Amino acid sequence: MAQVSMTVNGKTVSGEVEGRTLLAEFLREGLNLTGTHIGCDTSQCGACVVHVNGEAVKSCTMFAMEADGADVGTIEGQANADGSLNVIQQAFQDHHGLQCGFCTPGMVMSAAALLKENPKPSEAEVRTYLEGNICRCTGYHNIVKAIMAASGQDVSAIAAE
Amino acid sequence: MYEFEMTRPTTIADAAKALGDEDAQALGGGQTLIPTLKQRLAMPSALVSLGAIPEMKGVCMSDAGEVCVGGATPHAVVAAEATAYPGLAGLAAHIGDPAVRNRGTVGGSLANNDPSACYPAAALASGATIVTNTREIAADDYFQGMFSTALEDGEIITEVRFPVPEVSHYEKFVQPASRFALVGVMVAKFADGVRVAVTGASEDGVYRWTEAEAALSASFSADALADLAVSGDGMISDLHGSGDYRAHLVKVMTGRAVAKAA
Structure with a gap:
């Protein structure tokens, strides 16, 4: 030991x-x-x-x-000092970026790392960055949407397919 | 995994000493070794982490104009800092996934010599020099078949020196589950000729496609490959692709790499 x-x-x-x-x-x-x-x-x-x-x-x-x-x-x-959700976590809630939620901690941590090095990623860049994070519910569309929203970009045009 | 002792030396000399023990094993970024240990496919008595040795980290330029990468440098750092050699930086930027690239190291990849790994193609196509704690090994002498290299027991890759080609590109056909290359081809055009290294295809591991090198040295265009044929004999054949399919991909990936070379 x-x-x-x-x-x-x-x-x-x-x-x-x-x-x-x-x-x-x-x-x-x-x-x-x-x-x-x-x-x-x-x-x-x-x-x-x-x-x-x-x-x-x-x-x-x-x-x-x-x-x-x-x-x-x-x-x-990750939460704010007062216990409220941070901007990425809030975006996951707002855009239903999780289904069963098992992959969510990893998704949020990867999203935070992505937005630190690339504050305004394109949709393609988000999807590429998440290649090492697997969601078995296959809820990727809303995860990507949540991360785009957390970066302050308009996601109204991204369909929740 | 089996129990082992772990040490974290801070100098190459201390690491070499620790690796002198029988059954001691070097630990690079661990992105291959740790899963291997979990499967109980290896049973070292001691792991010697190379991750806390500052003199083995970083990217710099040598006086001879080579890009020198410390053996314990993660892929993400090479991707960001090897700007003098865009083909190498581009290769490093597409290994595994972002979290793997923050841990996996060039020395670990070359020491393991997985037949589908990306870095062996870069080292062989560049004609790199593998620098260890005891000697320097030319890439052409280093790779000795699948998971086999010229390294002696306990020998540590401290640095890799990559000569910088005029233009180069690494084209990878990704095996999507593992992110390894189903087939990957690195093309590097130097003043004295073109080198083409293929990974993911041969049962003998990374190799130089000499016919393509001759054709491309005469005319550096994808069209120059038109008359070349690649045999499926001796190619890896598994559930992801037959030997013939991989042979087909070798030519296609080489053509794409030439077209994208910059």
Whole structure:
């Protein structure tokens, strides 16, 4: 076992981990932050996407020890300081960007990473960026619409097919 | 996955020392190795993470005009910073998905030498130099068949030096489930000739399509490939595509890469 410490959603945390403990496992089981979902556990579905030092990563495919000293952001840290939904989360609600909701934490974290590097993405850019996030309900149209809306763009012309 | 000890050295020297232990395994970005460990297809006694070694990260230009990429540099950084070699940056920008590109590294990709990975095509088409902690290896000598390379046990890819072609392009026919190349072709036109490297197709891993290189060196246009035939013998055949289909794609992807080369 080894001791790791990192900043998660602005708070300094630490815990004991094995070498093989995944970052997703440390977040969920060590810190009880179960908003980060483990879907496929094979780094394909993206439900486990979190931010490590500001970059989107699949937390099921990174060891907790590799995040030692890092600044980690999860879905639990996305809401505004007063507890209200942030602009991306609100857009997902407004545009029905989820059905069962299992993929949603990863979708929101990927969307936040996209909008940070590309504040006004085209619809095609949103769809391309989400290639590592899979929605088994196939609710992509409204997810894309929500992200476009969160970027401040008019989505009235995008059909909810 | 099986239990192992994990270490995070901060210098190449310490990493090489840690890898001297029997059954120790280097960990790059982990985007292939971690899924492999989960499937219990590997059982290292120790993992030596190469992710905390500053001297192995970053993109720079050598005095000889090569783009030099640290072995532990993630694909996303190459995509953003290898602007002097647009063909290489473009290849890196389309590996896997954004989250994979933030973790996966050039050294990890080349050390693994997956027969469908993108980076081996870039290294071979560029005539790159694979720099390790002990020596320099020419790309033409480095790739030795599927998942097989010239690396010795415990040897670490510290840097890859890519000569910059006049024009180049990597064209990938994506296998949509894995994001790997069903077939990918890198075409690089240098002053002294054209190099064409094919990934995803051959059972022997990445290779140079020498007939296309000769034809394109004489005339750099997709039309120059018209009379060439690619055999399906020795090509990978699986549920995603037959050997003959991959052979067909080799020629199509090469033609598209030439047409888009910039």
